[in-house]
Amino acid sequence: MSYAVILVDSTSHAVRIEKLLAPTDIVCKLIPVPRHLSSDCGVCIRIDQDDMERIRQLLDQSNAPFRSIEVI
Amino acid sequence: MKRSNDGDPSSRTPEGAIYLDNAATSWPKPPEVVAAMREFQETSAANPGRSGHRMSIQAARVVYETRQAVADLLGAKDPLRVIFGLNITDGLNLALHGLLKSGDHVITSSMEHNSVMRPLRELVRKGVEMTQVTCAPDGTLEPKMVEREVKPNTRMIVLNHASNVCGTLLPIQEVARIARNNGLLFLVDAAQTAGVLPVDMLDDHIDLLGFTGHKSLYGPMGNGGLLVGERVDPGELHPMRQGGTGSRSEHEEQPDFFPDCYESGTPNAIGLSGLLAALSWLGERGVTNIRAHEEALCAELLDGLAHIRGVEVYGTRDAKKQTATVAFNIRGMEPSTVGLRLDEQHGVLCRVGLHCAPSAHRTLGTFPYGCVRFGLGVFNTFDDVQDALKAVHQLAREER
Numbered sequence: 001m002s003y004a005v006i007l008v009d010s011t012s013h014a015v016r017i018e019k020l021l022a023p024t025d026i027v028c029k030l031i032p033v034p035r036h037l038s039s040d041c042g043v044c045i046r047i048d049q050d051d052m053e054r055i056r057q058l059l060d061q062s063n064a065p066f067r068s069i070e071v072i
Numbered sequence: 073m074k075r076s077n078d079g080d081p082s083s084r085t086p087e088g089a090i091y092l093d094n095a096a097t098s099w100p101k102p103p104e105v106v107a108a109m110r111e112f113q114e115t116s117a118a119n120p121g122r123s124g125h126r127m128s129i130q131a132a133r134v135v136y137e138t139r140q141a142v143a144d145l146l147g148a149k150d151p152l153r154v155i156f157g158l159n160i161t162d163g164l165n166l167a168l169h170g171l172l173k174s175g176d177h178v179i180t181s182s183m184e185h186n187s188v189m190r191p192l193r194e195l196v197r198k199g200v201e202m203t204q205v206t207c208a209p210d211g212t213l214e215p216k217m218v219e220r221e222v223k224p225n226t227r228m229i230v231l232n233h234a235s236n237v238c239g240t241l242l243p244i245q246e247v248a249r250i251a252r253n254n255g256l257l258f259l260v261d262a263a264q265t266a267g268v269l270p271v272d273m274l275d276d277h278i279d280l281l282g283f284t285g286h287k288s289l290y291g292p293m294g295n296g297g298l299l300v301g302e303r304v305d306p307g308e309l310h311p312m313r314q315g316g317t318g319s320r321s322e323h324e325e326q327p328d329f330f331p332d333c334y335e336s337g338t339p340n341a342i343g344l345s346g347l348l349a350a351l352s353w354l355g356e357r358g359v360t361n362i363r364a365h366e367e368a369l370c371a372e373l374l375d376g377l378a379h380i381r382g383v384e385v386y387g388t389r390d391a392k393k394q395t396a397t398v399a400f401n402i403r404g405m406e407p408s409t410v411g412l413r414l415d416e417q418h419g420v421l422c423r424v425g426l427h428c429a430p431s432a433h434r435t436l437g438t439f440p441y442g443c444v445r446f447g448l449g450v451f452n453t454f455d456d457v458q459d460a461l462k463a464v465h466q467l468a469r470e471e472r
Contacts, residue, residue, distance in 0.1 A: 015133050
Protein backbone atom coordinates (compact mmCIF):
# COMPACT_ATOMS: atom_id res chain seq x y z
CA MET A 1 0.00 0.00 0.00
CA SER A 2 1.19 3.55 -0.73
CA TYR A 3 0.99 5.93 2.19
CA ALA A 4 0.91 9.66 2.74
CA VAL A 5 1.11 11.58 5.99
CA ILE A 6 -0.65 14.68 7.26
CA LEU A 7 1.88 16.84 9.08
CA VAL A 8 0.55 18.88 11.98
CA ASP A 9 1.93 21.30 14.54
CA SER A 10 1.13 19.30 17.65
CA THR A 11 -0.35 16.07 18.95
CA SER A 12 -3.53 17.97 19.86
CA HIS A 13 -3.95 18.80 16.17
CA ALA A 14 -3.27 15.17 15.23
CA VAL A 15 -5.92 13.86 17.62
CA ARG A 16 -8.37 16.42 16.29
CA ILE A 17 -7.89 15.14 12.74
CA GLU A 18 -8.09 11.54 13.92
CA LYS A 19 -11.45 12.37 15.50
CA LEU A 20 -12.57 14.10 12.31
CA LEU A 21 -11.81 11.00 10.25
CA ALA A 22 -13.19 8.50 12.78
CA PRO A 23 -16.84 8.61 11.58
CA THR A 24 -15.75 8.08 7.93
CA ASP A 25 -14.47 4.89 6.30
CA ILE A 26 -11.01 6.46 5.94
CA VAL A 27 -8.33 4.47 7.71
CA CYS A 28 -5.66 6.48 9.51
CA LYS A 29 -3.01 5.89 12.14
CA LEU A 30 -1.03 8.28 14.32
CA ILE A 31 2.71 7.56 13.88
CA PRO A 32 5.97 9.35 14.71
CA VAL A 33 6.92 11.86 12.00
CA PRO A 34 9.34 10.24 9.50
CA ARG A 35 12.76 11.82 10.06
CA HIS A 36 13.21 12.85 6.41
CA LEU A 37 10.06 14.98 6.52
CA SER A 38 10.73 16.86 9.73
CA SER A 39 13.19 16.90 12.58
CA ASP A 40 10.22 17.37 14.90
CA CYS A 41 9.71 14.78 17.63
CA GLY A 42 5.94 14.78 17.27
CA VAL A 43 3.36 12.59 15.57
CA CYS A 44 1.64 12.77 12.20
CA ILE A 45 -1.38 11.03 10.68
CA ARG A 46 -0.62 8.25 8.22
CA ILE A 47 -3.25 7.75 5.50
CA ASP A 48 -3.70 5.83 2.28
CA GLN A 49 -2.56 7.85 -0.73
CA ASP A 50 -5.86 7.08 -2.47
CA ASP A 51 -7.71 9.01 0.26
CA MET A 52 -5.57 12.14 0.00
CA GLU A 53 -8.00 14.32 -1.97
CA ARG A 54 -11.04 13.34 0.10
CA ILE A 55 -9.13 14.12 3.25
CA ARG A 56 -7.92 17.44 1.91
CA GLN A 57 -11.55 18.42 1.28
CA LEU A 58 -12.63 17.30 4.75
CA LEU A 59 -9.80 19.26 6.36
CA ASP A 60 -10.65 22.40 4.39
CA GLN A 61 -14.31 22.14 5.36
CA SER A 62 -13.57 21.63 9.04
CA ASN A 63 -10.89 24.32 9.50
CA ALA A 64 -8.78 21.75 11.34
CA PRO A 65 -5.23 23.13 11.30
CA PHE A 66 -2.56 21.09 9.47
CA ARG A 67 0.80 21.89 7.92
CA SER A 68 0.87 19.78 4.77
CA ILE A 69 0.10 16.36 3.28
CA GLU A 70 3.20 14.49 2.07
CA VAL A 71 3.59 11.29 0.13
CA ILE A 72 5.96 8.88 1.85
CA MET B 73 -17.36 4.66 49.55
CA LYS B 74 -20.69 4.79 51.35
CA ARG B 75 -23.52 5.62 48.96
CA SER B 76 -26.96 6.94 49.73
CA ASN B 77 -30.15 5.29 48.52
CA ASP B 78 -30.28 6.94 45.13
CA GLY B 79 -26.74 5.81 44.28
CA ASP B 80 -24.95 9.05 45.08
CA PRO B 81 -21.84 9.03 47.26
CA SER B 82 -22.41 10.24 50.81
CA SER B 83 -21.69 13.85 51.76
CA ARG B 84 -20.61 12.62 55.20
CA THR B 85 -17.01 11.74 55.99
CA PRO B 86 -16.24 8.24 57.32
CA GLU B 87 -16.45 9.78 60.84
CA GLY B 88 -19.88 11.18 60.02
CA ALA B 89 -18.95 14.85 59.59
CA ILE B 90 -21.01 16.88 57.10
CA TYR B 91 -18.98 18.36 54.27
CA LEU B 92 -20.14 21.94 53.59
CA ASP B 93 -17.01 23.34 51.95
CA ASN B 94 -17.86 22.76 48.31
CA ALA B 95 -17.10 26.37 47.38
CA ALA B 96 -13.44 25.63 48.20
CA THR B 97 -13.41 22.23 46.55
CA SER B 98 -16.24 19.81 45.95
CA TRP B 99 -16.34 16.59 47.93
CA PRO B 100 -17.08 13.78 47.43
CA LYS B 101 -16.46 13.28 43.73
CA PRO B 102 -18.58 11.01 41.55
CA PRO B 103 -17.06 7.50 41.93
CA GLU B 104 -16.56 7.42 38.14
CA VAL B 105 -13.88 10.10 38.53
CA VAL B 106 -11.65 8.04 40.80
CA ALA B 107 -12.25 4.92 38.67
CA ALA B 108 -11.22 6.75 35.49
CA MET B 109 -8.03 8.09 37.09
CA ARG B 110 -7.09 4.65 38.30
CA GLU B 111 -7.72 3.14 34.88
CA PHE B 112 -5.76 5.90 33.13
CA GLN B 113 -2.79 5.42 35.44
CA GLU B 114 -2.82 1.67 34.94
CA THR B 115 -3.32 1.61 31.18
CA SER B 116 -2.51 4.93 29.47
CA ALA B 117 -0.35 7.17 31.65
CA ALA B 118 2.48 7.82 29.20
CA ASN B 119 3.52 11.40 28.47
CA PRO B 120 0.84 12.84 26.17
CA GLY B 121 2.13 14.48 23.01
CA ARG B 122 5.77 13.72 23.73
CA SER B 123 6.32 10.36 22.10
CA GLY B 124 4.90 8.63 19.08
CA HIS B 125 4.10 5.29 20.68
CA ARG B 126 0.58 4.02 21.21
CA MET B 127 0.40 4.68 24.93
CA SER B 128 1.54 8.27 24.53
CA ILE B 129 -1.00 8.76 21.75
CA GLN B 130 -3.74 7.26 23.92
CA ALA B 131 -2.84 9.69 26.71
CA ALA B 132 -2.98 12.55 24.18
CA ARG B 133 -6.43 11.37 23.09
CA VAL B 134 -7.69 11.57 26.68
CA VAL B 135 -6.29 15.09 27.04
CA TYR B 136 -7.92 16.12 23.76
CA GLU B 137 -11.27 14.57 24.71
CA THR B 138 -11.15 16.58 27.92
CA ARG B 139 -10.47 19.76 25.93
CA GLN B 140 -13.46 18.97 23.75
CA ALA B 141 -15.70 18.23 26.77
CA VAL B 142 -14.73 21.51 28.48
CA ALA B 143 -15.34 23.43 25.23
CA ASP B 144 -18.74 21.75 24.77
CA LEU B 145 -19.89 22.45 28.32
CA LEU B 146 -18.81 26.11 28.30
CA GLY B 147 -19.83 27.02 24.76
CA ALA B 148 -16.36 27.45 23.28
CA LYS B 149 -16.10 26.98 19.52
CA ASP B 150 -12.58 25.63 19.27
CA PRO B 151 -11.27 22.94 21.67
CA LEU B 152 -7.71 23.89 20.75
CA ARG B 153 -8.35 27.22 22.47
CA VAL B 154 -8.97 25.46 25.80
CA ILE B 155 -5.74 26.03 27.72
CA PHE B 156 -5.08 23.72 30.63
CA GLY B 157 -3.12 24.74 33.68
CA LEU B 158 -2.90 24.04 37.39
CA ASN B 159 -6.19 25.70 38.28
CA ILE B 160 -8.24 28.79 37.49
CA THR B 161 -5.66 31.04 39.16
CA ASP B 162 -3.24 29.91 36.46
CA GLY B 163 -5.79 30.73 33.75
CA LEU B 164 -6.67 34.14 35.16
CA ASN B 165 -2.98 35.02 35.52
CA LEU B 166 -2.42 34.11 31.88
CA ALA B 167 -5.32 36.28 30.73
CA LEU B 168 -4.35 39.29 32.87
CA HIS B 169 -0.55 39.20 32.62
CA GLY B 170 -0.67 37.92 29.06
CA LEU B 171 -2.84 40.70 27.65
CA LEU B 172 -2.55 43.82 29.80
CA LYS B 173 0.42 46.12 29.43
CA SER B 174 1.54 49.42 30.88
CA GLY B 175 -0.89 52.20 29.92
CA ASP B 176 -3.88 49.86 29.56
CA HIS B 177 -6.92 50.41 31.76
CA VAL B 178 -8.89 47.52 33.25
CA ILE B 179 -12.24 47.60 35.04
CA THR B 180 -13.22 45.11 37.73
CA SER B 181 -15.62 44.86 40.65
CA SER B 182 -15.20 45.09 44.41
CA MET B 183 -16.35 41.46 44.81
CA GLU B 184 -13.34 39.77 43.22
CA HIS B 185 -11.23 36.96 44.62
CA ASN B 186 -7.50 37.42 45.09
CA SER B 187 -6.95 35.24 42.01
CA VAL B 188 -7.97 38.38 40.09
CA MET B 189 -7.01 41.10 42.58
CA ARG B 190 -3.43 40.02 43.22
CA PRO B 191 -2.45 39.80 39.52
CA LEU B 192 -4.17 43.17 39.01
CA ARG B 193 -2.31 44.77 41.94
CA GLU B 194 0.94 43.47 40.46
CA LEU B 195 0.00 44.87 37.05
CA VAL B 196 -0.83 48.25 38.62
CA ARG B 197 2.73 48.34 39.92
CA LYS B 198 3.85 47.80 36.33
CA GLY B 199 1.83 50.72 34.97
CA VAL B 200 -1.62 49.25 34.28
CA GLU B 201 -4.51 51.46 35.39
CA MET B 202 -7.32 49.78 37.34
CA THR B 203 -10.81 50.86 38.34
CA GLN B 204 -12.72 48.81 40.88
CA VAL B 205 -16.46 49.39 40.65
CA THR B 206 -18.06 49.24 44.09
CA CYS B 207 -20.82 46.67 44.43
CA ALA B 208 -23.88 47.07 46.70
CA PRO B 209 -23.59 45.72 50.27
CA ASP B 210 -25.29 42.50 49.13
CA GLY B 211 -22.58 42.06 46.50
CA THR B 212 -24.76 42.91 43.49
CA LEU B 213 -23.43 45.07 40.67
CA GLU B 214 -25.23 47.73 38.66
CA PRO B 215 -23.98 47.30 35.05
CA LYS B 216 -24.29 51.04 34.35
CA MET B 217 -21.63 51.65 36.99
CA VAL B 218 -19.23 49.65 34.83
CA GLU B 219 -20.06 51.53 31.63
CA ARG B 220 -19.47 54.85 33.38
CA GLU B 221 -15.83 53.89 33.98
CA VAL B 222 -14.93 53.12 30.34
CA LYS B 223 -12.10 55.36 29.13
CA PRO B 224 -10.20 55.64 25.82
CA ASN B 225 -7.43 53.37 27.14
CA THR B 226 -9.76 50.74 28.66
CA ARG B 227 -8.79 47.33 27.31
CA MET B 228 -10.62 44.81 29.45
CA ILE B 229 -13.40 44.19 31.95
CA VAL B 230 -12.89 41.34 34.38
CA LEU B 231 -15.66 40.00 36.63
CA ASN B 232 -16.44 36.93 38.63
CA HIS B 233 -19.68 35.20 37.69
CA ALA B 234 -20.51 34.54 41.33
CA SER B 235 -18.88 35.60 44.58
CA ASN B 236 -16.88 32.91 46.32
CA VAL B 237 -17.84 34.49 49.65
CA CYS B 238 -21.64 34.89 49.52
CA GLY B 239 -22.61 33.42 46.15
CA THR B 240 -24.05 36.66 44.72
CA LEU B 241 -24.33 36.45 40.93
CA LEU B 242 -22.95 39.29 38.85
CA PRO B 243 -24.72 40.41 35.65
CA ILE B 244 -22.22 39.01 33.17
CA GLN B 245 -24.52 39.12 30.16
CA GLU B 246 -25.27 42.81 30.60
CA VAL B 247 -21.61 43.63 31.20
CA ALA B 248 -20.63 41.53 28.15
CA ARG B 249 -22.82 43.81 26.03
CA ILE B 250 -21.06 46.85 27.48
CA ALA B 251 -17.69 45.28 26.67
CA ARG B 252 -18.79 44.42 23.13
CA ASN B 253 -20.27 47.90 22.47
CA ASN B 254 -17.07 49.55 23.63
CA GLY B 255 -14.65 47.20 21.87
CA LEU B 256 -13.28 45.80 25.15
CA LEU B 257 -12.22 42.28 26.03
CA PHE B 258 -14.39 40.57 28.65
CA LEU B 259 -12.78 38.10 31.08
CA VAL B 260 -15.04 36.04 33.35
CA ASP B 261 -13.96 34.11 36.44
CA ALA B 262 -16.37 31.16 36.47
CA ALA B 263 -14.73 29.34 39.41
CA GLN B 264 -18.01 29.22 41.35
CA THR B 265 -20.46 28.67 38.50
CA ALA B 266 -19.09 26.45 35.71
CA GLY B 267 -21.04 23.20 36.00
CA VAL B 268 -23.87 24.52 38.14
CA LEU B 269 -25.12 27.48 36.10
CA PRO B 270 -25.24 27.80 32.32
CA VAL B 271 -22.11 29.54 31.04
CA ASP B 272 -21.76 29.88 27.27
CA MET B 273 -18.84 31.81 25.84
CA LEU B 274 -20.45 32.28 22.44
CA ASP B 275 -23.99 33.14 23.57
CA ASP B 276 -22.83 35.25 26.51
CA HIS B 277 -20.15 37.07 24.44
CA ILE B 278 -17.32 36.16 26.79
CA ASP B 279 -13.84 36.58 25.30
CA LEU B 280 -11.86 34.84 28.03
CA LEU B 281 -13.24 32.38 30.56
CA GLY B 282 -11.35 31.10 33.57
CA PHE B 283 -12.51 27.70 34.85
CA THR B 284 -11.45 25.25 37.50
CA GLY B 285 -11.90 21.49 37.43
CA HIS B 286 -12.23 20.72 41.12
CA LYS B 287 -15.27 22.71 42.25
CA SER B 288 -18.63 22.41 40.50
CA LEU B 289 -17.16 20.44 37.59
CA TYR B 290 -16.50 17.70 40.19
CA GLY B 291 -13.08 16.77 38.84
CA PRO B 292 -9.91 16.32 40.91
CA MET B 293 -7.69 19.16 42.13
CA GLY B 294 -4.80 20.37 39.98
CA ASN B 295 -6.78 21.19 36.84
CA GLY B 296 -8.24 24.35 35.41
CA GLY B 297 -7.29 27.03 32.96
CA LEU B 298 -8.52 29.49 30.42
CA LEU B 299 -10.80 29.38 27.39
CA VAL B 300 -9.76 31.91 24.77
CA GLY B 301 -12.38 33.26 22.37
CA GLU B 302 -11.98 34.12 18.72
CA ARG B 303 -11.65 37.86 19.37
CA VAL B 304 -8.36 37.32 21.19
CA ASP B 305 -5.35 37.35 18.90
CA PRO B 306 -2.78 34.76 20.05
CA GLY B 307 -0.07 37.23 19.06
CA GLU B 308 -1.30 39.52 21.86
CA LEU B 309 -1.67 36.84 24.54
CA HIS B 310 1.80 36.24 25.89
CA PRO B 311 2.52 32.89 27.58
CA MET B 312 3.38 32.93 31.29
CA ARG B 313 6.16 30.38 30.83
CA GLN B 314 8.17 28.76 28.09
CA GLY B 315 9.38 25.19 27.76
CA GLY B 316 8.94 21.80 26.18
CA THR B 317 5.68 21.11 24.39
CA GLY B 318 6.49 18.00 22.35
CA SER B 319 6.04 20.10 19.21
CA ARG B 320 8.53 22.00 17.02
CA SER B 321 11.32 20.42 19.05
CA GLU B 322 13.95 21.55 16.57
CA HIS B 323 13.34 25.18 17.61
CA GLU B 324 14.41 26.85 20.82
CA GLU B 325 11.67 29.46 20.38
CA GLN B 326 8.25 28.92 21.92
CA PRO B 327 5.59 27.67 19.45
CA ASP B 328 3.06 30.35 18.51
CA PHE B 329 -0.08 28.21 18.13
CA PHE B 330 -2.88 27.04 20.44
CA PRO B 331 -2.69 25.25 22.80
CA ASP B 332 1.06 24.46 22.86
CA CYS B 333 2.12 28.11 23.15
CA TYR B 334 0.55 28.21 26.63
CA GLU B 335 1.06 24.65 27.87
CA SER B 336 4.76 24.05 28.45
CA GLY B 337 5.76 21.07 30.52
CA THR B 338 4.05 17.73 31.12
CA PRO B 339 0.35 18.27 31.85
CA ASN B 340 -1.65 16.74 34.70
CA ALA B 341 -3.01 14.09 32.36
CA ILE B 342 -4.21 11.80 35.14
CA GLY B 343 -6.16 14.71 36.60
CA LEU B 344 -7.58 15.48 33.17
CA SER B 345 -8.71 11.86 32.83
CA GLY B 346 -10.65 12.39 36.07
CA LEU B 347 -12.04 15.68 34.79
CA LEU B 348 -13.19 13.95 31.60
CA ALA B 349 -15.10 11.37 33.63
CA ALA B 350 -16.52 14.17 35.79
CA LEU B 351 -17.75 16.05 32.72
CA SER B 352 -19.38 12.91 31.39
CA TRP B 353 -21.10 12.40 34.76
CA LEU B 354 -22.12 16.09 34.73
CA GLY B 355 -23.64 15.69 31.27
CA GLU B 356 -25.75 12.77 32.46
CA ARG B 357 -26.84 14.46 35.69
CA GLY B 358 -27.56 17.73 33.86
CA VAL B 359 -26.53 21.24 34.87
CA THR B 360 -30.21 22.24 35.23
CA ASN B 361 -30.90 19.36 37.63
CA ILE B 362 -27.79 20.10 39.67
CA ARG B 363 -28.78 23.76 39.92
CA ALA B 364 -32.37 22.89 40.91
CA HIS B 365 -31.15 20.65 43.74
CA GLU B 366 -28.58 23.16 45.02
CA GLU B 367 -31.05 26.04 44.77
CA ALA B 368 -33.60 24.11 46.85
CA LEU B 369 -30.95 23.28 49.47
CA CYS B 370 -29.80 26.90 49.50
CA ALA B 371 -33.38 28.20 49.93
CA GLU B 372 -33.87 25.87 52.90
CA LEU B 373 -30.56 26.95 54.46
CA LEU B 374 -31.31 30.65 53.97
CA ASP B 375 -34.79 30.22 55.43
CA GLY B 376 -33.43 28.31 58.42
CA LEU B 377 -30.69 30.86 59.14
CA ALA B 378 -33.20 33.73 58.91
CA HIS B 379 -35.12 32.15 61.78
CA ILE B 380 -32.15 31.84 64.15
CA ARG B 381 -31.84 34.78 66.55
CA GLY B 382 -28.40 36.36 66.50
CA VAL B 383 -27.48 35.18 63.00
CA GLU B 384 -26.74 37.71 60.29
CA VAL B 385 -26.69 36.47 56.67
CA TYR B 386 -24.76 38.34 53.95
CA GLY B 387 -25.46 38.55 50.24
CA THR B 388 -28.75 38.49 48.38
CA ARG B 389 -30.50 36.07 50.77
CA ASP B 390 -32.34 34.85 47.68
CA ALA B 391 -31.45 31.36 46.39
CA LYS B 392 -32.36 32.42 42.83
CA LYS B 393 -29.87 35.29 42.82
CA GLN B 394 -26.87 33.38 44.12
CA THR B 395 -25.04 30.09 44.08
CA ALA B 396 -25.56 27.67 46.96
CA THR B 397 -22.81 29.39 48.95
CA VAL B 398 -24.09 31.13 52.06
CA ALA B 399 -22.16 33.59 54.25
CA PHE B 400 -23.18 34.45 57.79
CA ASN B 401 -22.02 35.35 61.28
CA ILE B 402 -23.30 34.62 64.75
CA ARG B 403 -23.43 37.92 66.61
CA GLY B 404 -20.81 38.16 69.33
CA MET B 405 -18.78 35.17 68.11
CA GLU B 406 -15.66 35.28 66.02
CA PRO B 407 -15.97 33.30 62.78
CA SER B 408 -12.87 31.31 63.67
CA THR B 409 -14.50 30.20 66.95
CA VAL B 410 -17.69 29.28 65.11
CA GLY B 411 -15.68 27.26 62.59
CA LEU B 412 -13.77 25.38 65.25
CA ARG B 413 -16.88 24.60 67.28
CA LEU B 414 -18.84 23.54 64.21
CA ASP B 415 -16.03 21.14 63.33
CA GLU B 416 -15.20 19.78 66.78
CA GLN B 417 -18.58 19.77 68.50
CA HIS B 418 -21.01 19.35 65.61
CA GLY B 419 -19.06 17.70 62.82
CA VAL B 420 -19.82 20.45 60.28
CA LEU B 421 -16.93 21.23 57.93
CA CYS B 422 -16.97 24.72 56.43
CA ARG B 423 -14.66 27.65 55.75
CA VAL B 424 -14.39 30.74 57.93
CA GLY B 425 -12.37 33.96 57.66
CA LEU B 426 -11.73 36.09 54.60
CA HIS B 427 -11.91 33.43 51.87
CA CYS B 428 -9.02 34.97 49.85
CA ALA B 429 -11.32 37.88 49.05
CA PRO B 430 -10.64 40.92 51.28
CA SER B 431 -12.27 43.29 48.81
CA ALA B 432 -15.49 41.27 48.79
CA HIS B 433 -15.54 41.26 52.59
CA ARG B 434 -15.08 45.06 52.62
CA THR B 435 -18.08 45.31 50.30
CA LEU B 436 -20.20 43.08 52.55
CA GLY B 437 -19.03 44.93 55.69
CA THR B 438 -17.34 41.86 57.15
CA PHE B 439 -13.69 42.98 56.90
CA PRO B 440 -11.38 42.27 58.74
CA TYR B 441 -13.07 39.53 60.80
CA GLY B 442 -14.66 37.72 57.92
CA CYS B 443 -17.55 35.32 58.22
CA VAL B 444 -18.64 31.70 58.20
CA ARG B 445 -19.31 30.16 54.79
CA PHE B 446 -21.41 27.10 54.02
CA GLY B 447 -20.76 25.88 50.49
CA LEU B 448 -23.38 23.36 49.40
CA GLY B 449 -22.78 20.81 46.68
CA VAL B 450 -24.76 18.39 44.57
CA PHE B 451 -24.25 15.52 47.01
CA ASN B 452 -25.52 17.44 50.03
CA THR B 453 -28.97 16.52 51.28
CA PHE B 454 -31.81 18.26 53.10
CA ASP B 455 -30.74 16.29 56.18
CA ASP B 456 -27.28 17.89 55.92
CA VAL B 457 -28.91 21.34 55.85
CA GLN B 458 -31.18 20.58 58.80
CA ASP B 459 -28.33 19.14 60.88
CA ALA B 460 -26.11 22.15 60.09
CA LEU B 461 -28.96 24.51 61.03
CA LYS B 462 -29.40 22.71 64.35
CA ALA B 463 -25.67 23.16 65.02
CA VAL B 464 -25.77 26.90 64.21
CA HIS B 465 -28.92 27.27 66.31
CA GLN B 466 -27.24 25.66 69.30
CA LEU B 467 -24.10 27.80 68.99
CA ALA B 468 -26.21 30.97 68.71
CA ARG B 469 -28.29 29.98 71.74
CA GLU B 470 -25.19 29.29 73.82
CA GLU B 471 -23.85 32.71 72.90
CA ARG B 472 -26.96 34.58 74.09
